[in-house]
Amino acid sequence: KAGPGGRMQVLAVVAVLLTACYVHATVYFQEQFLDGDDWMTRWTDSKHKSDYGQWKLTAGNFYGDAEKDKGLQTSQDARFYAVSARFDPFSNEGKPLVIQFTVKHEQKIDCGGGYVKVFPADLDQAHMHGDSQYYIMFGPDICGYSTKKVHVIFNYKGKNHLIKKEIKCKDDELSHLYTLILNPDQTYEVKIDNEKVESGSLEDDWDFLPPKKIKDPEAKKPEDWDDRAKIDDADDTKPEDWDKPENIPDPDAKKPDDWDEDMDGEWEPPMIPNPEYKGEWKPKQIDNPNFKGPWVHPEIDNPEYSPDTTIYKFDNIGVIGLDLWQVKSGTIFDNFLITDDVKEAEDFAKETWGVTKEPEKKMKQEQDDQKRKEEEEKNKEQDTEAEEGEDEEDGDEEDDEDEHVEEDISEEDMKPKDEL
Numbered sequence: 523k524a525g526p527g528g529r530m531q532v533l534a535v536v537a538v539l540l541t542a543c544y545v546h547a548t549v550y551f552q553e554q555f556l557d558g559d560d561w562m563t564r565w566t567d568s569k570h571k572s573d574y575g576q577w578k579l580t581a582g583n584f585y586g587d588a589e590k591d592k593g594l595q596t597s598q599d600a601r602f603y604a605v606s607a608r609f610d611p612f613s614n615e616g617k618p619l620v621i622q623f624t625v626k627h628e629q630k631i632d633c634g635g636g637y638v639k640v641f642p643a644d645l646d647q648a649h650m651h652g653d654s655q656y657y658i659m660f661g662p663d664i665c666g667y668s669t670k671k672v673h674v675i676f677n678y679k680g681k682n683h684l685i686k687k688e689i690k691c692k693d694d695e696l697s698h699l700y701t702l703i704l705n706p707d708q709t710y711e712v713k714i715d716n717e718k719v720e721s722g723s724l725e726d727d728w729d730f731l732p733p734k735k736i737k738d739p740e741a742k743k744p745e746d747w748d749d750r751a752k753i754d755d756a757d758d759t760k761p762e763d764w765d766k767p768e769n770i771p772d773p774d775a776k777k778p779d780d781w782d783e784d785m786d787g788e789w790e791p792p793m794i795p796n797p798e799y800k801g802e803w804k805p806k807q808i809d810n811p812n813f814k815g816p817w818v819h820p821e822i823d824n825p826e827y828s829p830d831t832t833i834y835k836f837d838n839i840g841v842i843g844l845d846l847w848q849v850k851s852g853t854i855f856d857n858f859l860i861t862d863d864v865k866e867a868e869d870f871a872k873e874t875w876g877v878t879k880e881p882e883k884k885m886k887q888e889q890d891d892q893k894r895k896e897e898e899e900k901n902k903e904q905d906t907e908a909e910e911g912e913d914e915e916d917g918d919e920e921d922d923e924d925e926h927v928e929e930d931i932s933e934e935d936m937k938p939k940d941e942l
Contacts, residue, residue, distance in 0.1 A: 547863030551609040551842060554857055554874065555579055555592050565594075568604035568845075570651040575601030575851065582628045582854050584885040586878025591697070593624070593856030596634075596848050604650050606843030609860070611643035613837045619704040620867045621660055621842075622859040624875050626697040629852025636691075636846070636853055637661025637673050640860070643840025650843055655680070657836045660702045662691035672712060672719075674702065676728065678833060683728045689720045696883060697856070699875045703864055708834050716871050724833045731830060735821040743819075748812040758805040766800060769793040 555561050561579060568574060575598040585591035596603055625636040639656040659675040659682070672689040675682050689712055692698040701713040711721040725731060775791035783789065844855060857874045861867055 547861055547866035548612075549859065549861045549866065550612055550839070551607070551858060551860040552870075553607065554590070555594065556589065561594070565605050565607045566647040568606070568648060568650040570604065570649045571602060573601070575603045575848070577603065577605055580854065582626060582852075584628065584882060584889055586697075586881035586883075586885070590874065591854075591856065591878050591882065593626075593854040594844070595854045596851040599851050600849055601851065602652070602847050604843070604845045606641070606645070606647045606650055606841050606845075607858075608643075608647065608841050611838050611840035613835065614704065614706075614839065614862065615832075615835045615837070616706050617862045618706065618864060619834075619836075619839075620701065620859070620861050620864055621658065621704075622699065622701040622857070622861075622867045622871065623661070623855060624697050624699050624857045625662060626695070626854040626856075627664070627693070627852070628695050628854065629850050630695050631664050631693075631848070631853060632850050633665040634846065634848030634850065634853065635661070635663050636855075637663060638855075638858075639843045639845050640836075640839060641841040641843060642836075642838045644838065645841045645843075647841065647843075650845060652845060654845070656682075656843075657839060658702070658704075661700050662698075664691065664693055672700070672714070674710070674712060676724070676730075676833075678728075678730045683730055686727050686729070687720060687722070696886065697854070697875060697879060699857070699871050701867060701871070703867075704834050706834060708831065716868060716876070730833050731828070732824055732826045734824055734827050736824040737819045738822045741820045743817045747817050748810060748814055749816050750810050751813050752807040753810045754805040755808045756805075760803045760805075764800055764803050766798045767796055768799045770796045 553561070553564070559579065567577075575596055577594045578597045579592055580595050581588050581591040581593070582595065594605070621638065621640060623638055627636060637659055638661050640658040640660075641650075641654065641656045645654060655677060657677050659673050661673060662671070663673050664670050670691055670693050672691045674685040674689065677683075692714060699713075699715050701711075701716070703711040703713070705711075708724045709721065710724060710727075712719055770793065771791040772794045773791075777789040777791075781789050839860075842858065842860065857870070859867055859870050861870075
C-alpha cells in the first residue's frame with residue numbers, strides 16, 4: 523500500500539505524462555517527396571484547363587542532398603500550374619496553425635509565383651483553378667523589379683484580404699524556408715529561413731473589420747476657426763521701383779547688315795532676361811495672432827464595428843495546393859509541413875532545409891566558379907584567335923606588296939630596249 527509520499531510521486535508522474543500528451547504536436551500534413559513517383563498517388567493534377575504546366579520530381583541542378591532535396595519543379599515556361607494534396611480535415615480553433623515549405627527559384631525567376639494555398643476540405647481538386655475559394659494564400663511572388671514580396675492573404679467571410687504591410691521575399695537562386703504562424707490570440711508571424719521578418723495582429727494589419735473609430739459626421743470646423751499659422755503683413759507695401767519687365771530687348775544686339783526691311787519687315791532686337799526683374803511681389807509673412815492650430819475632426823465609436831475574436835479560425839482545413847503562373851519555369855517546392863506546434867516546425871526545418879542549405883550553397887558556388895573559369899578561358903581563346911588573325915592579315919599585305927614589286931620588275935625587263 524503506497525504511503526502519502528508514494529501517492530504524491532505517482533500523481534507527479536501522471537501530471538508529467540498528461541502534460542506531455544497535452545503539448546504533443548499534431549502534424550496534419552508533411553511532404554518531402556522521398557518515395558520517388560509515389561507522390562503522384564498523393565497529389566492531384568487539376569483538369570480545369572487542358573494546358574496546365576507539367577511537374578517533375580527533381581533536386582535540380584544544384585542541391586545539398588540528391589535525394590532529400592527532391593521536390594516538385596515547374597518544367598514548362600509561360601504556363602499556369604495547378605496541383606493539390608488532401609489530408610484529414612481539421613479546425614485550428616484554439617491552437618496555433620503553422621504552414622511551412624521551401625522554395626528554390628533555381629531558374630533565376632523573372633515573373634512567377636512561389637506560394638501555396640490552403641483550401642477547405644470540400645475543394646474539388648480535379649477542378650481547382652485560380653478562382654477557387656481558399657482559406658490562406660502564403661509565400662513569395664516575384665515579377666520584374668517592382669514585385670518581390672511575400673503574400674499573406676486570408677479569406678474572411680468569403681472575401682480575400684491582403685496584408686497591408688510589404689514583406690520582401692528572397693530573390694536569389696537558393697532554397698529558402700517560408701513559415702507562417704497564425705495564433706488563436708489573433709496574432710501572426712512570418713519567418714524566412716527560420717528568422718522572423720514580420721509580425722503583428724490580424725485586426726491591425728488587415729482590413730477584416732470596419733475601423734473602431736470614425737470621424738463624427740455631426741462635427742464641423744467652426745466658421746471662426748483660423749488655422750493659418752502665418753498671414754500677410756498688412757503694413758508691408760510694395761516698393762515703387764519693384765515692377766520691372768521680365769524680359770527686355772538685348773541692348774548689345776545690332777541689326778544685320780543684310781537686313782532688308784521690305785523683305786524681312788521691321789527689325790527688332792531679340793529679348794533677353796531682365797537682370798532687374800524681381801518677380802511677383804508678395805507681402806512678407808508674420809505670425810497669425812488668431813492662429814488656433816490645425817482643426818482635428820473629433821472621432822466617435824463606429825456603430826458598424828463589431829469585434830470578432832475568431833478571425834484566425836478556419837473550420838474545415840483539408841487541402842494544400844500549388845496554383846500559380848510562371849513565365850520562366852524551374853522553381854522547386856519541397857518540405858511541406860502543416861502543424862499546430864511552432865517548435866515542431868522549427869525542428870523539421872532544421873532536420874531538412876537546415877541540413878542541406880550549406881552543401882547546396884557550396885555546390886552552387888562551385889558551379890558558378892567553374893562557369894566563370896570556362897567563360898574566361900573562352901574569352902582568352904577568342905582574343906588569341908583574333909590577334910593571330912590580325913598577324914596573318916598583316917603578313918598577307920606584305921606578300922602582296924612583294925608580288926607587286928616582282929611583277930613590276932619582270933614587266934620592265936620584258937620590254938624591248940628601244941622602248942626603254
